[in-house]
Amino acid sequence: MSGEHKDTVEFMSLTDDEDSHKAPPRQQRRASLRDSVRVSVAKAKKIMADVASGLKFRQGISLKRAKQHMFKQPAENFEEVAAVYESLDYEANMSASFLKHRYRVQRRRVYGYSGATLVRWLFAILIGIIMGFVAYMIVTMIEIAGVFKQYAVRSAIDSSGDVYMALPSFLAVTISYTLLAVVPVLWFAPEAAGGGIAETMAYLNGIHLNQFLRLRTILVKIWSVVFAVGSGLVVGPEAPLVHVGMGIASGFTRGRKEKGIEEIADTTNISNAKGKSEMPVQKYELGTRRLGKVARWFHIFHNDKDRRDFLSCGAAAGLATAFGAPIGGVLFSLEEASSFWSNKLTWRCLVCTMIGCFTLSFFRPPFGYLSAPGLLSFGDLSQTYHYVWELGIFAAMGVGGGLLGALFNQLFGALSLVVPKKKWKKLVYALAVSLACNLTAFFLPLVLHQCKPLLKGSDTSVYGLRYQCKMGEMNDLASLLFLDRESSIHQIFQDASTFSLSSLAVAAAFYFVFMLFSSTLAVPAGLFLPTIFCGASLGAMVGNAMSSTEY
Numbered sequence: 299m300s301g302e303h304k305d306t307v308e309f310m311s312l313t314d315d316e317d318s319h320k321a322p323p324r325q326q327r328r329a330s331l332r333d334s335v336r337v338s339v340a341k342a343k344k345i346m347a348d349v350a351s352g353l354k355f356r357q358g359i360s361l362k363r364a365k366q367h368m369f370k371q372p373a374e375n376f377e378e379v380a381a382v383y384e385s386l387d388y389e390a391n392m393s394a395s396f397l398k399h400r401y402r403v404q405r406r407r408v409y410g411y412s413g414a415t416l417v418r419w420l421f422a423i424l425i426g427i428i429m430g431f432v433a434y435m436i437v438t439m440i441e442i443a444g445v446f447k448q449y450a451v452r453s454a455i456d457s458s459g460d461v462y463m464a465l466p467s468f469l470a471v472t473i474s475y476t477l478l479a480v481v482p483v484l485w486f487a488p489e490a491a492g493g494g495i496a497e498t499m500a501y502l503n504g505i506h507l508n509q510f511l512r513l514r515t516i517l518v519k520i521w522s523v524v525f526a527v528g529s530g531l532v533v534g535p536e537a538p539l540v541h542v543g544m545g546i547a548s549g550f551t552r553g554r555k556e557k558g559i560e561e562i563a564d565t566t567n568i569s570n571a572k573g574k575s576e577m578p579v580q581k582y583e584l585g586t587r588r589l590g591k592v593a594r595w596f597h598i599f600h601n602d603k604d605r606r607d608f609l610s611c612g613a614a615a616g617l618a619t620a621f622g623a624p625i626g627g628v629l630f631s632l633e634e635a636s637s638f639w640s641n642k643l644t645w646r647c648l649v650c651t652m653i654g655c656f657t658l659s660f661f662r663p664p665f666g667y668l669s670a671p672g673l674l675s676f677g678d679l680s681q682t683y684h685y686v687w688e689l690g691i692f693a694a695m696g697v698g699g700g701l702l703g704a705l706f707n708q709l710f711g712a713l714s715l716v717v718p719k720k721k722w723k724k725l726v727y728a729l730a731v732s733l734a735c736n737l738t739a740f741f742l743p744l745v746l747h748q749c750k751p752l753l754k755g756s757d758t759s760v761y762g763l764r765y766q767c768k769m770g771e772m773n774d775l776a777s778l779l780f781l782d783r784e785s786s787i788h789q790i791f792q793d794a795s796t797f798s799l800s801s802l803a804v805a806a807a808f809y810f811v812f813m814l815f816s817s818t819l820a821v822p823a824g825l826f827l828p829t830i831f832c833g834a835s836l837g838a839m840v841g842n843a844m845s846s847t848e849y
Contacts (some may be wrong), residue, residue: 307651341345376378386504386602388638414598419646421550421599422611426650429543429612430657433619436535436542436546443528444782447471451780452764461744461766468740469733475529476732477725478640479522483820484721487518492817493824494541498613501544502636503607511609516545523822530736532813534783534827536620540613541822545655547612551605607643610636618651619658620826627651632695638825695840699833709814717818728819735812743776749799750774775801778835779808783827787834794838795845806835 450471454464483490489497489510501507509515523538578697599608610631618627628647632639718727765773774797778786789796797805813828 319329336398336443351819365676386501386506386606388504388602388606417682418599418604418607421608422646422650423653425543425547425550425608425611426615426653427657428546429615429650430540430543430619430654431661432520432546433539433616433654433658434661436524436539439524440527440535441782443475443524447475447528447530448780452502455765465740468736472529472732472736473729475525476531476729478526478529479529479821480728480819482518483822484724486513487515487819489515489540490522490822491820492825493537493822494544495537498540498544499635502609502613502638504632504637511545511548513545513549516542519545519822523824526821526823529732530739531732531816531819531821531823532735532809532828533816533821534824535822536617536826537824538822539620539824540616543614543616543619544609545612547608547615548605551599551601551608606636607640607646608636610639610643611647613649615650615654619654622655622658623656624648624651627654678714691840691844695837698836702832706810706814710817713818714816724820728821731812731815731819735816738808738812739779742804743773743779746800747773747775748801750796750798774798775804776800778805783831787827787831790834790838794841797842799839802835802839806832806839809835 355379372734404751447468450467451464454467455461457463487509489507489512497507497510501510519538519541519566523533523535526533527535599605613635614631616627617630621627625648628644631647632644718724743765747765749771751771764771765776778797778801790802794802809828809832813825813832816828817823817825
């Protein structure tokens with residue numbers, strides 16, 4: 299081969315070596331040149347597609363650098379580059395040779411089956427159990443962080459009688475929580491930022507996202523979402539639970555990777571510059587050798603098709619534990635996230651989500667009470683009655699919610715263009731947004747609020763924050779902004795008259811504005827809970843306004 303083509307990958311024909319040497323040198327050079335052009339075009343299409351989809355920009359690689367990388371990448375590393383950035387192969391490989399190689403070590407002992415189907419069901423059950431326990435740990439840590447923050451505010455107010463004396467301790471806790479949420483994401487796992495719903499849908503549709511499902515990313519996601527919610531930012535833990543569920547499911551299809559070079563004698567013969575036939579391959583094995591025969595099941599499921607099925611179960615379990623809705627989790631994974639589905643996967647997904655919700659209910663207090671809902675509950679709405687003439691009001695409220703959603707998308711698109719890109723600037727930006735959010739929440743109830751009596755049979759430890767009100771009363775706006783959002787949403791659905799129209803309007807506007815800014819921060823930011831809070835507040839305003847009129 300000529301010197302000018304030393305660094306190119308030459309695709310040889312499938313004929314014997316003797317036949318290949320009979321071709322004239324000019325034809326060999328032309329064939330080599332054509333293959334080089336094909337490789338360059340393929341590399342250009344792959345990298346430009348990645349740039350267009352935003353994957354390269356997320357890793358900080360500009361369009362100019364991507365073009366330079368495209369033409370300067372050594373050809374012998376092209377296979378490794380393609381393995382990182384190319385799409386996932388979710389189509390089942392039904393080749394007889396492949397199936398013989400894959401199942402060669404299995405003996406079909408159970409009614410003609412090897413046991414792989416049984417292991418798939420067992421892994422689906424394990425994914426549900428682990429997801430339910432992780433969801434319980436997340437909500438418990440969020441409650442602990444929130445109780446500590448509320449205790450700092452309440453103790454300062456009760457001891458001094460002046461709400462302004464609680465501001466230093468309130469800001470100290472807020473800044474500490476924000477740092478604990480942002481720093482791990484920026485410097486250890488940038489892939490943990492955001493809710494993860496868009497990335498989940500992309501991955502389940504065949505787009506490979508590098509390091510999206512690594513153990514470090516999932517651990518940082520769990521850690522940061524606790525302090526992001528506890529810091530007072532307008533975010534929720536529901537969307538990150540979907541990402542966490544996918545990470546848990548991915549662990550059942552991944553082992554330790556070992557790269558090596560081995561001689562190949564397949565239908566495809568790839569030669570390097572030295573003329574030696576070799577190809578980079580990956581050998582997979584479980585991280586520990588003590589599990590013995592169990593390791594082979596991890597090896598068998600280490601492929602894109604089986605990983606797709608397990609990830610679909612994990613995403614469904616994450617959403618199901620967030621809302622206590624097993625069927626809703628399956629429908630989310632089926633209709634919204636995945637494009638590749640089967641009837642068998644439907645039943646495995648349903649079992650996985652049911653086990654996840656059961657595990658979460660089992661661990662949540664009171665311990666062993668299996669009727670506990672997910673992380674968010676609207677309460678008992680069975681006594682609610684509706685009339686036909688109210689359908690027009692509901693339709694108008696739906697139109698208003700859609701317009702607000704469109705406005706949010708437009709503002710988010712404009713704001714995302716001016717968000718800082720450097721790490722230290724992102725940290726400063728996150729601290730500024732957190733301080734603005736918490737200071738606004740601190741001072742608004744001092745100006746716009748109404749003191750209302752606590753509900754019969756309840757006290758401040760159940761729901762309601764006294765703030766500047768008298769003993770036995772609660773500041774309705776402070777309760778909406780400071781207490782945990784699940785309790786506020788539950789209270790709005792159960793008795794919206796607890797809150798005044800002005801407090802509901804201010805709370806909805808506050809959530810809408812700071813949800814917009816919080817979603818652009820480098821934190822695990824779920825928008826399910828803030829969106830539900832905004833909708834519930836606006837609906838409660840309409841309901842209170844109509845209940846005050848005679849009709």
